[in-house]
Amino acid sequence: MLCSSVKLRACTLPRRVRVPTGNHFVRSIASLKKTPLYPLHVARGAKIVPFAGFEMPLQYKGMSVGDSHRWTRQHAGLFDVSHMVQWFVRGENATAFLESITPSSLQELKPMHSTLSVFTNETGGIVDDTIISKHDDKTYYIVTNAACADKDTENLSKNLNKWTKGGVTIDRIEGRALIALQGPEAVAALAKLAVTFDFPSLKFGKSAYIDVLGANCLVSRSGYTGEDGVEMSVPADDSMKIAETLLADSRVQPIGLGARDSLRLEAGMCLYGNDIDDTTSPVEGSLSWVIGKRRRSEGNFVGSSRILKELMGGPSRRRVGFLVQGAPAREGSAVEVDGVNVGRVTSGCPSPSLGKNIAMGYVRTGLHKVGTRVHINVRNKLRPAEVVKMPFVQTHYHK
Incomplete structure (x- = not known):
């Protein structure tokens, strides 16, 4: 048809x-x-x-x-x-x-x-x-x-x-x-x-x-x-x-x-x-x-x-992963470098597998490289965070 x-x-x-x-x-x-x-x-x-x-x-x-x-x-x-x-x-x-x-x-x-x-x-x-x-x-x-x-x-x-x-x-x-x-x-x-x-x-x-x-x-x-x-x-x-x-x-x-x-x-x-x-x-x-x-x-x-x-x-920005110290960052949390807003978190939670706080979000291009240090504003307190490679845990697909 x-x-x-x-x-x-x-x-x-x-x-x-x-x-x-x-x-x-x-x-x-x-x-x-x-x-x-x-x-x-x-x-x-x-x-x-x-x-x-x-x-x-x-x-x-x-x-x-x-x-x-x-x-x-x-x-x-x-x-x-x-x-x-x-x-x-x-x-x-x-x-x-x-x-x-x-x-x-x-x-x-x-x-x-x-x-x-x-x-x-x-x-x-x-x-x-x-x-x-x-x-x-x-x-x-x-x-x-x-x-x-x-x-x-x-x-x-x-x-x-x-x-x-x-x-x-x-x-x-x-x-x-x-x-x-x-x-x-x-x-x-x-x-x-x-x-x-x-x-x-x-x-x-x-x-x-x-x-x-x-x-x-x-x-x-x-x-x-x-x-x-x-x-x-x-x-x-x-x-x-x-x-x-x-x-x-x-x-x-x-x-x-x-x-x-x-x-x-x-x-x-x-x-x-x-x-x-x-x-x-x-x-x-x-x-x-x-x-x-x-x-x-x-x-x-x-x-x-x-x-x-x-x-x-x-692009002007890129999606990246974060490890966050102290407290979990949630959707909407601002990402900062030297007091300047450079991005935001789009998803975040404590990782049951890693026992660490993980998040993903966007940062300006140039700050997206693994190992980049940033701060994330969690409930009006800046928390140290680091850009990391995703996935956060190893995948186990049957290939």
């Missing part, structure tokens, strides 16, 4: 196919949605908080955020990420369309492989960060942030409406839950539920359709913690059974938003709305690696003028 309509359809995957913090907390409890796993959260005594328009678990009874964090690093944590938005982009011109709104080299991406990417705007800022999985040259599966759902829909609609070559349809996937299983014992726990699949062959960044307890699941070896693990798109009707069966394994515990945030920060990963936003370019955000070599020479994507200029001459 050739289509360049602005209408974004809702769809489900046919079963026969083999194939916390910051701006994201919603202040009002009105009209909050529930994920398919909401009954599980309540049954396990979760502290429920509003997040990106959903009622989501912050932490679970009997486990602190620190306990949950360390459990995931040592064993396996089950995260409900069903609030994220799942899409299919299809058609004979799907690759060309996506390359027009992202800087990634999707032509070169192999089937059933994925890449982190960003949607860019006309000024070179980041509309949203996203995972793009290529199923074949005409089919892409995309996951975007829940807090950006309306903005992403508008952005995709706008760009599809301007697309003159046809051959593209965009479907928002409904009726699916999204479960992340993360940690060194995560894949072993999942393998008990899908005994016929060869999990060692599923390397980081690859995906496959796998039968899990009779349900057709799209399983991607990826995650938001820096640990080995998977993210699974599962039929909503099967999600409770799959989650509860996984949690019956002594190696698996449910983990909420609190530990998810500290885990991703230790892994040096951005939270959209805090660490990157509409004004941040991929170069400023230390995401230049998502810009493909061919794309740098072609420059035929939205916002390329600013982005290519910054690639050549450097």
Whole structure:
């Protein structure tokens, strides 16, 4: 079907196919949605908080955020990420369309492989960060942030409406839950539920359709913690059974938003709305690696003028990591050198793995080098800090 309509359809995957913090907390409890796993959260005594328009678990009874964090690093944590938005982009011109709104080299991406990417705007800022999985040259599966759902829909609609070559349809996937299983014992726990699949062959960044307890699941070896693990798109009707069966394994515990945030920060990963936003370019955000070599020479994507200029001459600021002495720096804390404001913190917390205070944020170019000494204003007291390399802890991806 050739289509360049602005209408974004809702769809489900046919079963026969083999194939916390910051701006994201919603202040009002009105009209909050529930994920398919909401009954599980309540049954396990979760502290429920509003997040990106959903009622989501912050932490679970009997486990602190620190306990949950360390459990995931040592064993396996089950995260409900069903609030994220799942899409299919299809058609004979799907690759060309996506390359027009992202800087990634999707032509070169192999089937059933994925890449982190960003949607860019006309000024070179980041509309949203996203995972793009290529199923074949005409089919892409995309996951975007829940807090950006309306903005992403508008952005995709706008760009599809301007697309003159046809051959593209965009479907928002409904009726699916999204479960992340993360940690060194995560894949072993999942393998008990899908005994016929060869999990060692599923390397980081690859995906496959796998039968899990009779349900057709799209399983991607990826995650938001820096640990080995998977993210699974599962039929909503099967999600409770799959989650509860996984949690019956002594190696698996449910983990909420609190530990998810500290885990991703230790892994040096951005939270959209805090660490990157509409004004941040991929170069400023230390995401230049998502810009493909061919794309740098072609420059035929939205916002390329600013982005290519910054690639050549450097941006005015850069995202960096900090180790902070004394007290943890939080979002918005000013970064100073000799009494002059040179940047700000965008995320920060005590690191359960390191026993130190970590943060990320932006500083002027020239002050971004590892070892640079700064001070961070924490509750009107200057705390010594040092620019350090990210990730803060070693990653353990299955490559």
